Amino acid sequence: MSSISIRKAVLSDLETLLELEQGVIKAERPLDPFLGKGELNYYNIPEMISNKNTHLLVAIVNNEVVASGYVRVENSKIYHKNVKHGYIGFMFVKENFRGQRISNLILDSLKNWAKENSLKELRLDVYSNNTGAIKAYERFGFTKSLVNMRTEI
Template sequence: MNIITTRKAKKEDLETLLEFEQGIIEAERPFDPLLKEGKISYYNLEEMIFAEHVHLIVAVAEDEIVGSGYVRIEKSGSYHKNELNGYIGFMYVKPNFRGKRISSVILESLKDWAKKQGLKELRLDVYNENLGAIKSYERFGFNKSLINMKMEI
C-alpha cells in the first residue's frame, strides 16, 4: 500500500475538493430523500481553505489526492462541559482507495490539530443507515450519542 500523508488543503486543490463534495452528496442521497434534486453544494470550500477556525485537509498517496476532511472549531451549547468543540465533516475517500483505513489517517490528523487548538471534544453527524461510516467512526473511538429525527409534511 502507498504511504498516506495529510496536508492542509490549498486553493489549487479546489477542483478536486469540489468533485469530492459531489461524491459525498451522491453517497448521501439514498439516506436523505429531502435533499434537492440536481447539483447542490454543502460547503463554501474556498472560504474553508482560508478560514482560521477550520482545518481542511487532504490525504495524499504519492502525488494523488485521495481523501479529505475538516475539523471546525464551534461554540458548544451553554449546557455542555466544554465551551468549544471540534466538528468533523467533509470526510471522503476516493472509491478505489476505500477499505485501507485512510479515514483513520485523516481523523488522526484532524484530532491532532484539534488538540493543538486546546479542544477536548470532537463531534460529527452521520446518517443512521450509513453503516460503513458508522463502523469506521466507532473503530476510531466515536460513540453514538443522539438520533436526529425528521419527517416531510
C-alpha cells in the same frame, strides 16, 4: 500499498475538492430523501481553506488527492461542559482508495489539530443508515449520542 501523506488543503486543490464534495453528495442521496434535486453544494471550500477556525486536510497518494476531511471549531451549547468543540465533516475517500484506513489517518491529524487548539471534544453527524461509516467512526472512538428525527408534512 502506496505511501499516503496528509496535508492541509490549498486553493490549488479546489477542483479536486469540488469533485470529492460531489462524491459525498452522491453517497448521501440514497440515504436522505430530503436532499434537493439537481447539483448541490454542501461546503464553501475556498472559505474553509482560508478560515483559521477550520482545518481542511487532504490525503495524497502518488501526487493525487484521494480523500478529505475537516475539523471546525464551534461553540457548544451553554449547558455543555466544553465551551467549544471540534466538528468533523467532509470525510470522503475515493472509491479506489477505500479499505486502506485513509480516513483514520485524516481523523488522527484532525484530532491532533483539535488538541493543539485546546479542544477537548469532537463531534460529527452521520446518517443513521450509513452503517459502514458508523462502524468506522466507532472504531476511531466515537459513540452514538442524539438521534435527529424528522417527517415530511
